[in-house]
Amino acid sequence: MNIEALMTKQGMRDFTDEQRQTFTNDAVQVRQIAQIIQARLAHTEIEGDRPGAAGRRARKVSRKLNRVARLLEKAAAETEAVNAVYVREVLELPDRRAKAIEAREQRRDRRQERKALARSAAGTAITKSLTKTVHTLNGTEPVGNPQVSPVQPVPQYVNPQPFQFPGATAAAAQPVPNISDIFRDQEAM
Incomplete structure (x- = not known):
């Protein structure tokens, strides 16, 4: 077997196909x-x-041979897995790494753009605020937020007819009845 041919994608595919078929x-x-x-x-x-006894003996021997067959089928599956891992971890690895580096660079560039945009927006807001402050201190621009309307005074509610409840003072002067007096009256009923 030529090792150089085995280390190619088609060579590994042929080898694993042959081994899988054999198993x-x-x-x-x-x-x-x-x-x-x-x-x-x-x-x-x-x-x-x-x-x-003959049937039990036959099943014991047969069970061992069936286990060998299962292990051979597992070996065939593992041989197929060898090809998949070889392709993914050896042959496709440089392309995946290059794509990851490219994606990382793009993320970094986007992050830098967002930072620059945020800096320029903050700079514009600061400039606008300082300009407004200077104009306000010099008396050239009105003070206040143009989006907020001036506050209107809230009218106070005044009751046109103040009213005293009758008997409020009379009820306060009356003593509170004793509870036993109330229940004695009910027992009599």
Whole structure:
């Protein structure tokens, strides 16, 4: 195998395809062998076997072969993953880094533009405020905010007929009744 050819995108793709195909074919063959062995051992009785012992023995052997087949299928999947990781982490990495650097530069430029715009806006506001202050102190410009209207005085409400409630003083002079007097009156009812 040529290592230089393997380190290219197509070379790695061919290698992983070949390995994946080999592992997948081997897994299929091992599963078929497991089924054949299980069927054969299930019908082969050894002297002294109890009922069903041959079937249990056949399943034990078959289980190990099925595990081998599963591991071969996992190996095929991992081989496919090798290609994906190689492409992403080795072949595409320089392009991703260049794009990240470019995006970082664009963000920095936009940030600088926003800062410059904010500085110019702040400078304009300060200049406007200082100009207004100078004009106000010299008496050339009216004081106050042009957007706010002058405050109108709020009229005070005056009651045209002051009224005293009758009996307010009489109720205040009357003593508060005792609670036992009230309940004694109700018990009598």
